[in-house]
Amino acid sequence: MNKRQKQKQKTREKIVSCAKELFIQKGFLHTTTSEIAAAAGIAHGTLFLHFPAKESLILEIMDTVLEQIQAALQPVIAHAGNLDEIIRCYLDLIEQHEAIFSTKAREMPFYGDELRRKLLFRDAIIRGHFHTLFQQGIDDGIYRQVDIQTALTFFFGAIHYYLSLKQIFVVDGSVIGKFKDQIISTFNALITIPKTEES
Amino acid sequence: MNKRQKQKQKTREKIVSCAKELFIQKGFLHTTTSEIAAAAGIAHGTLFLHFPAKESLILEIMDTVLEQIQAALQPVIAHAGNLDEIIRCYLDLIEQHEAIFSTKAREMPFYGDELRRKLLFRDAIIRGHFHTLFQQGIDDGIYRQVDIQTALTFFFGAIHYYLSLKQIFVVDGSVIGKFKDQIISTFNALITIPKTEES
Amino acid sequence: MNKRQKQKQKTREKIVSCAKELFIQKGFLHTTTSEIAAAAGIAHGTLFLHFPAKESLILEIMDTVLEQIQAALQPVIAHAGNLDEIIRCYLDLIEQHEAIFSTKAREMPFYGDELRRKLLFRDAIIRGHFHTLFQQGIDDGIYRQVDIQTALTFFFGAIHYYLSLKQIFVVDGSVIGKFKDQIISTFNALITIPKTEES
Amino acid sequence: MNKRQKQKQKTREKIVSCAKELFIQKGFLHTTTSEIAAAAGIAHGTLFLHFPAKESLILEIMDTVLEQIQAALQPVIAHAGNLDEIIRCYLDLIEQHEAIFSTKAREMPFYGDELRRKLLFRDAIIRGHFHTLFQQGIDDGIYRQVDIQTALTFFFGAIHYYLSLKQIFVVDGSVIGKFKDQIISTFNALITIPKTEES
DNA sequence: CATGAATGAGTTTTCATTCAT
DNA sequence: CATGAATGAAAACTCATTCAT
Numbered sequence: 001m002n003k004r005q006k007q008k009q010k011t012r013e014k015i016v017s018c019a020k021e022l023f024i025q026k027g028f029l030h031t032t033t034s035e036i037a038a039a040a041g042i043a044h045g046t047l048f049l050h051f052p053a054k055e056s057l058i059l060e061i062m063d064t065v066l067e068q069i070q071a072a073l074q075p076v077i078a079h080a081g082n083l084d085e086i087i088r089c090y091l092d093l094i095e096q097h098e099a100i101f102s103t104k105a106r107e108m109p110f111y112g113d114e115l116r117r118k119l120l121f122r123d124a125i126i127r128g129h130f131h132t133l134f135q136q137g138i139d140d141g142i143y144r145q146v147d148i149q150t151a152l153t154f155f156f157g158a159i160h161y162y163l164s165l166k167q168i169f170v171v172d173g174s175v176i177g178k179f180k181d182q183i184i185s186t187f188n189a190l191i192t193i194p195k196t197e198e199s
Numbered sequence: 200m201n202k203r204q205k206q207k208q209k210t211r212e213k214i215v216s217c218a219k220e221l222f223i224q225k226g227f228l229h230t231t232t233s234e235i236a237a238a239a240g241i242a243h244g245t246l247f248l249h250f251p252a253k254e255s256l257i258l259e260i261m262d263t264v265l266e267q268i269q270a271a272l273q274p275v276i277a278h279a280g281n282l283d284e285i286i287r288c289y290l291d292l293i294e295q296h297e298a299i300f301s302t303k304a305r306e307m308p309f310y311g312d313e314l315r316r317k318l319l320f321r322d323a324i325i326r327g328h329f330h331t332l333f334q335q336g337i338d339d340g341i342y343r344q345v346d347i348q349t350a351l352t353f354f355f356g357a358i359h360y361y362l363s364l365k366q367i368f369v370v371d372g373s374v375i376g377k378f379k380d381q382i383i384s385t386f387n388a389l390i391t392i393p394k395t396e397e398s
Numbered sequence: 399m400n401k402r403q404k405q406k407q408k409t410r411e412k413i414v415s416c417a418k419e420l421f422i423q424k425g426f427l428h429t430t431t432s433e434i435a436a437a438a439g440i441a442h443g444t445l446f447l448h449f450p451a452k453e454s455l456i457l458e459i460m461d462t463v464l465e466q467i468q469a470a471l472q473p474v475i476a477h478a479g480n481l482d483e484i485i486r487c488y489l490d491l492i493e494q495h496e497a498i499f500s501t502k503a504r505e506m507p508f509y510g511d512e513l514r515r516k517l518l519f520r521d522a523i524i525r526g527h528f529h530t531l532f533q534q535g536i537d538d539g540i541y542r543q544v545d546i547q548t549a550l551t552f553f554f555g556a557i558h559y560y561l562s563l564k565q566i567f568v569v570d571g572s573v574i575g576k577f578k579d580q581i582i583s584t585f586n587a588l589i590t591i592p593k594t595e596e597s
Numbered sequence: 598m599n600k601r602q603k604q605k606q607k608t609r610e611k612i613v614s615c616a617k618e619l620f621i622q623k624g625f626l627h628t629t630t631s632e633i634a635a636a637a638g639i640a641h642g643t644l645f646l647h648f649p650a651k652e653s654l655i656l657e658i659m660d661t662v663l664e665q666i667q668a669a670l671q672p673v674i675a676h677a678g679n680l681d682e683i684i685r686c687y688l689d690l691i692e693q694h695e696a697i698f699s700t701k702a703r704e705m706p707f708y709g710d711e712l713r714r715k716l717l718f719r720d721a722i723i724r725g726h727f728h729t730l731f732q733q734g735i736d737d738g739i740y741r742q743v744d745i746q747t748a749l750t751f752f753f754g755a756i757h758y759y760l761s762l763k764q765i766f767v768v769d770g771s772v773i774g775k776f777k778d779q780i781i782s783t784f785n786a787l788i789t790i791p792k793t794e795e796s
Numbered sequence: 797c798a799t800g801a802a803t804g805a806g807t808t809t810t811c812a813t814t815c816a817t
Numbered sequence: 818c819a820t821g822a823a824t825g826a827a828a829a830c831t832c833a834t835t836c837a838t
Binding site: 183 | 305306307308309315319343344345346348349350352353354355356357358359360361363364366367378381382384385386388389390
């Protein structure tokens, strides 16, 4: 990469990090492109040299985060192969990136069709891993035989609910952090066949 | 009621029904007061004679629906006293009013503070009934001993998730209708202590 | 006057007193006819049975006040025939009705042509008396020989200035009350030929 | 200055001159931002690129005029140090800018607090110079020993009065021009100790 | 490559007056 | 006589995107 490309790359990263900060603070919908440009220290028009439209910014940001999460989840999925573990790991990751996930949960219905489709696709991949491990748990006689899709919707729906209404659950700090343990233990209690039942 | 009061009442109802129709089609946030007035066949200013502000319209509409639901739920709560029944009834009601509930689920984070608070308060009352019956079920040894709040968030979170992303689950028709049976049976399967386990 | 007429008269007075109160508080321009009707306990439309238009209300109110002032000034003009006395009396009266005069001073440029003309006509009559007495003072060798019209504009201009910008001179209470003594003594000092000069 | 900066400057000046023209014709309060944009030959939104709010326009316009006046007054204040001269100069300047000063005199009570404060502050500076020179005149035994503040309020109050009711004093042309000589000579006659009195 | 000036459609609410009841 | 529902014009400000410089 020559010097010019490096500079361009740096500018792009500056835009992304500033945009992310603003999206977290004010939401994607209520952040203006000039604010982002001003925060990144570039001209308003320059923003559009790096990103063809405002939506491509949120796509890039969410894509990066979702990739990180997938990457962080990968080893857990590969090795442990235990739903409980992956749930815990997933929630830790969501908590880490909660600010931007909260924005996404609230605003997704208002994004353009394509953007929304892409984001949901990323979600679906992660959900796929949960599905596989859930199925395994059922096959292994650990989990009850329930409709996995629906059971997972209970799980992800609750996460989505906490995130999208975060403001009413916590004043400051993390919703997921606050409810994580309860979510995990209750979800486990619901899907797991108790040891005592086996006897 | 004299003729003028009747006429006023009629105008008000016309506004409400047209507004509801538009809110369902385009969302509350993207419906303009002019559109509503035009649809209702009244002058733009007349709208504000009946409703002091745009938000009071959505409040009235949602309040009416939520009241209807509470009223319809009341006898089921009083007599049957069975969570399963109330869940079924609740979902039937949500399905009936699904269009407006979908709008509410999507947009609530963007409503003004007071409006949101009022809507959440209504939700909380209904949720309270679920809680009571869930507790009863646990006391009766029918349901597993889990954290009720969290378990209910799984349930309501899933409903919320289906409603807010309705557009990606169904093209036309009802999401709740589509998933109702799975929701009910899966939720039951998760919380109920199987008969065989008892032996 | 029969009973019906009496009732009508009473309603009219109620309207006037409520309107005056509101005009003082919020200004004529920012008081709405519905507010006045509500304050007077009558229907909005009823207001227009008593007063053909909003402006006729301010006219009536100002007319009454200006008449009162003229009436109160009359004996002073007739008997004493001394500018100093009439100035003092006039300022006392303005102070008494300062709230409504402040509104008038601020808003007059925005009144309709006819209303403004009528109000200015009333002012002119009072000013006429000042003129006469000023002239007498000059003839008597008490006051300097200056252009009376302009000298009076200094006086009335200052009053007008204090009234129209009342809000910046006093927080609560009377501007005229605050500056009355200075106005009188300074105006006197300016127009009076000092005793010592005569010798 | 490069071409773009020049173009921007030109647009800004066009806005200011058109706005000033309109403010003079119809008053600031009754001129709309659309009208200004149309008159300046720019898009409505462009106006807000140059001025964040309508009030900032009147502020800029009045500031420029008041600065010009202060600048024009400066040498007179510095050198001559004579109240009579500064009065004459001041009235000439007011006459020059009479149209906009008339609007200001009429509308100031209705401007936002901050704008009004700023305008009054400018006025106060100029008044300060009058005060100084008046005091000097008293010290030099030229002017009578009167309360300067009040005497100046007679002067400025009269100017304000003529300006705010300009429409009733002249049909076309300048009020200040019409009454300037009388104002000056009368004010002088009132404050000056006659030569004959000294003997 | 970067800049930043220009675009222009879009929306809630107010209020004096009228007239059918 | 009194009522009060209906009228409808009017106005400031935002912001993603473009394109001449």
